[in-house]
Amino acid sequence: MRTRTLIGSLSAVLLAGAAFLAWDHTDEAHAQDKPQNTPAHVAAALSASHSGNGNGNGDAAQDAVRRGLYLARAGDCIACHTAEGGKPFAGGLPLQTPFGKIVASNITPDRQTGIGTWTDAEFIRAVKEGRGKHGEFLYPAMPYTAYAKVSDQDLRDIKAYLDTVPAVNNKVEANQLPFPFNIRMLMFGWNLLFFDNTPFRNDDRQSVEWNRGAYLVEGLGHCASCHTAKNFLGGDKAALQGGALQGWYAPEITGNAYTGLGKWSTDEIVEYLHTGGNNRSVASGPMAEAVTNSLQHMSPADLRAVAVYLKSLPGSDRKAPAALAASDATMTLGHALFMANCAACHRSSGQGVTGMVSSLADSAGARAPDPANMLRTILIGSRGAVTQSNPTGAAMPNFSWKLSDGDIAAISTYVRNSWGNAAPAVSADDVKKARGSLGAQMAIGVAQSQ
Ligand code: HEC
Ligand code: HEC
Ligand code: HEC
Structure with a gap:
């Protein structure tokens, strides 16, 4: 005792x-x-x-x-x-x-x-x-x-x-x-x-492929070290339901259709892990590194097994709230700013360009409970994964110098509530905090919010 x-x-x-x-x-x-x-x-x-x-x-x-x-x-x-x-x-x-x-x-x-x-x-x-x-x-x-x-x-x-x-x-x-x-x-x-040191055991009710996926995800792939939130002592919380790390948010990668991979097909997951991007998303930051060093080298059969396993996990019970109305004042401002600053690459439909410019439409990443990735991408820019199949890796410029905290909040809120997305609004204060912790520069000639 x-x-x-x-x-x-x-x-x-x-x-x-x-x-x-x-x-x-x-x-x-x-x-x-x-x-x-x-x-x-x-x-x-x-x-x-x-x-x-x-x-x-x-x-x-x-x-x-x-x-x-x-x-x-x-x-x-x-x-x-x-x-x-x-x-x-x-x-x-x-x-x-x-x-x-x-x-x-x-x-x-x-x-x-x-x-x-x-x-x-x-x-x-x-x-x-x-x-x-x-x-x-x-x-x-x-x-x-x-x-x-x-x-x-x-x-x-x-x-x-x-x-x-x-x-x-x-x-x-x-x-x-x-x-x-x-x-x-x-x-x-x-x-x-x-520390749970029980060895991996096959689940006989599941297919050989599913078991191979579970073995890779839970073992060598160590996906949970980023994608599972930690409690205040560093123990794991609900498996693969999303976790914050070093200014990034590793999203839920279970079968949940709102914040997880429920809407991704098995092929789409394989393509993302193998090339670093697909028609939905482009891997950046720590995930780009995992794809570049590790996942792009895995066999198509192993990546498929990983995808099959992830999609089978029920995941969190997060559900979409009602999206903000397009007529909402923040949404109107966000729409105008998006058309002026973002639509050239992400297109007015939000769909981006397959494998290069992330789609923001019907995107689990865009509506993640924690908007950290969106805010850091707008504030300090970002670079997609570089792989054998995509040796250049597209980059996104930063907008910290151009857009105020209020502007970035409005654009983020707009993206999180358009094209099939629905998620809580982002406040100017959230942006201010992110700007501070990322050391991003202030907008030029724009009075900061507050
Ligand atoms: C996320 C980072 C990370 C990854 C991935 C990682 N390691 Fe390590 N490893 C460390 C760190 C940090 C230490 C030192 C820990 C300490 O000193 O307590 C370490 C220690 C070790 C040690 C002990 C060495 C010694 O001299 O005591 C071995 C062996 C080892 N790692 C093997 C591996 C192998 C094999 C892999 C891949 C299957 C791997 N590591 C992947 C971070 C990592
Ligand atoms: C070093 C931390 C780290 C590790 C390890 C890691 N991930 Fe990720 N993962 C992330 C981050 C951060 C993102 C968000 C990247 C972005 O938005 O561009 C991400 C994104 C993803 C996505 C895209 C999700 C979406 O909705 O856009 C998938 C799929 C994924 N990871 C699968 C995996 C799998 C499978 C493993 C284990 C084999 C793994 N990840 C290991 C950090 C990690
Ligand atoms: C010059 C082209 C370009 C412009 C302009 C641009 N983006 Fe991007 N954006 C990209 C590319 C390329 C990626 C994928 C690279 C990556 O994920 O690192 C991306 C990725 C993103 C992501 C996904 C981040 C993640 O990995 O989770 C978000 C969110 C985003 N952009 C929002 C915006 C917003 C909002 C604007 C306008 C303020 C904007 N982008 C303007 C090219 C652009």
Whole structure:
């Protein structure tokens, strides 16, 4: 009883999860530097193992490395474990938390500073249980809470692949948090409260495809680390029903037809995940990074499985309110401003241009309960995902200098209540706050609201 209270309050002091899960490695330029095709070292390792290593295991070893590359991409290990401009997997990328910095580890096979001396079992324990080589607790900025669902075999393959990566001597001081957050032991309490380490189990009532989708979404894909809201201690709330992160909002991705993917066809979801955009939406920010580094490399069959699983989830019970009337004063102003500033690209129908300019019509993203993405896009502009199938990635300019808080509120309210959308209005005060927290410039020559 007493231990419980102690552990509970230590965790409360920490607010650990909320902070440590809210990592920020969003940097689109950085994402675009990442290797796209089979990296040279993997090709080299593959041909070396193919030419035989004398024990007759060449083909098996080659298959493991190839599977491992695919799985490491599905898990997006490179996103966090590679510093800007740094060597792949050599660590050093700082993940910002409100309590300080956690730096991702060197997971190249270097024997001094990487994981070159680690056994498969130690590796599996780190990725699935969040424990270092000597049993020390890792912070959940490393998404072991999701990877706990990954099979040991898949992790052995990932390790086989990582063993082929060039070893880089790069000493990383992972834990740069101030006292008391630097005490790894505190994660013991957090794990007790929030870490569900039950392995993935097939649901026999569902199809093979559905189960594959569930395995990928809940495990390597770690979609919940962004798309599931966290409680004040960082534990998960309702699965995949939308969550805020670092000035972005990762929308609901269940079958809910109002704020989720209910109206997206399976093909539309596959196209979005594979190319970074479709006739409904274009991925930007953290999602663009996930598509560029990870999802675009997945097989069509796996992406389909992900789509089938997501669409089957009932999701939240959010329902559309009545849309504001087109004759409403804010709507009239919003319409005029939209025609003058936005319609050239998004078209007066709001439908945009497939794969390039997001559609705002009948859009779950546009009517999300939290308008963060719309406000940040208008205030600081945005760039769509860059993928093999869409190598340029369209960009949207910012309007902070041109439109007042009141104007942006009116346009946002108009978009959220037009072309099949209905959602609560956005106030000038919401825009003011977003402008402040994004550090966006003030509108030129326009008296700010209030
Ligand atoms: C969202 C960011 C993120 C992703 C994605 C990620 N990691 Fe990590 N990982 C980290 C951070 C941060 C640490 C250091 C945690 C700490 O020091 O407590 C870490 C630590 C590790 C460690 C322990 C290393 C050591 O020296 O203790 C291993 C092994 C590891 N990660 C493997 C992986 C693999 C394999 C993948 C992909 C399947 C992956 N990580 C994906 C952030 C990430
Ligand atoms: C690093 C955080 C992060 C991860 C991990 C992530 N997402 Fe996203 N996702 C986002 C954000 C933020 C958006 C909103 C992007 C935008 O508006 O352009 C988004 C948007 C989406 C959308 C479009 C929704 C809409 O209504 O427009 C889909 C579909 C999606 N994500 C699926 C997934 C799946 C499936 C996974 C796991 C395989 C995943 N995401 C992992 C952050 C993330
Ligand atoms: C020069 C062309 C252009 C203009 C003008 C433009 N946009 Fe965009 N907009 C884009 C492109 C391209 C994207 C997709 C890129 C992305 O998502 O990063 C986009 C995306 C968006 C998104 C989706 C953001 C997300 O990812 O969730 C919203 C909302 C949006 N625009 C609203 C507006 C509004 C409101 C205006 C007028 C104030 C406007 N746009 C003017 C090109 C434009």
